[in-house]
Each structure stands twice: as structure tokens, then as C-alpha cells.
Amino acid sequence: MEKTAEAVWTSALSFIKDNINDQAFKTWFLPIKPIKLQGKVLTIQVPSKFFYEWLEENYIKLLKSSITKELGADAKLVYSIVMENTYGNANPYT
Numbered sequence: 221m222e223k224t225a226e227a228v229w230t231s232a233l234s235f236i237k238d239n240i241n242d243q244a245f246k247t248w249f250l251p252i253k254p255i256k257l258q259g260k261v262l263t264i265q266v267p268s269k270f271f272y273e274w275l276e277e278n279y280i281k282l283l284k285s286s287i288t289k290e291l292g293a294d295a296k297l298v299y300s301i302v303m304e305n306t307y308g309n310a311n312p313y314t
């Protein structure tokens with residue numbers, strides 16, 4: 221059976237939750253939504269550019285470890301950032 225983005229992300233979250241405090245987990249990981257899984261590439265949606273930058277600066281090793289654990293050594297993580305609706309365009313960009 222092929223894995224889904226949701227299943228991979230749920231397993232990754234379980235690993236992440238075991239490695240950080242509860243408040244950080246709720247703040248930085250619960251708002252993330254798994255979007256798609258293509259091969260070894262997991263796309264996740266984050267609420268803002270700031271959110272993405274914070275994850276990259278503070279949790280990239282933990283994210284990489286959790287995704288590698290689920291998908292293998294050549295796993296990749298792609299972010300889809302929800303842009304603020306400043307130009308009337310509510311579509312996220314990748």
C-alpha cells in the first residue's frame with residue numbers, strides 16, 4: 221500500500237512531538253497541513269513566510285530527521301506558503 225501525505229506527516233509529527241516541548245509542538249507543528257506526497261517529496265503547507273523562516277531556522281534538523289525516518293535517506297520536504305491576501309490572491313505559492 222502506498223503512503224499518503226497525511227500518513228507520512230502524522231508519523232513525522234509523532235516523532236517530532238517526542239523531541240520538543242508541548243507548547244512548541246502546538247505552536248509550530250499543529251498548524252502545518254500535509255498537501256501531497258510525490259515519491260519521496262512531501263509538500264507541507266505553512267501559514268506564512270515568517271512561519272516557514274522560523275521552522276527553517278529552529279527546527280530544520282528535526283524536520284529532516286522525521287521525514288527521513290518516514291521516507292528514507294533521499295526524502296525531501298517542500299513548503300507551500302499561504303500568502304497574506306494583500307493583492308486579492310488567496311492562492312498559496314510553492
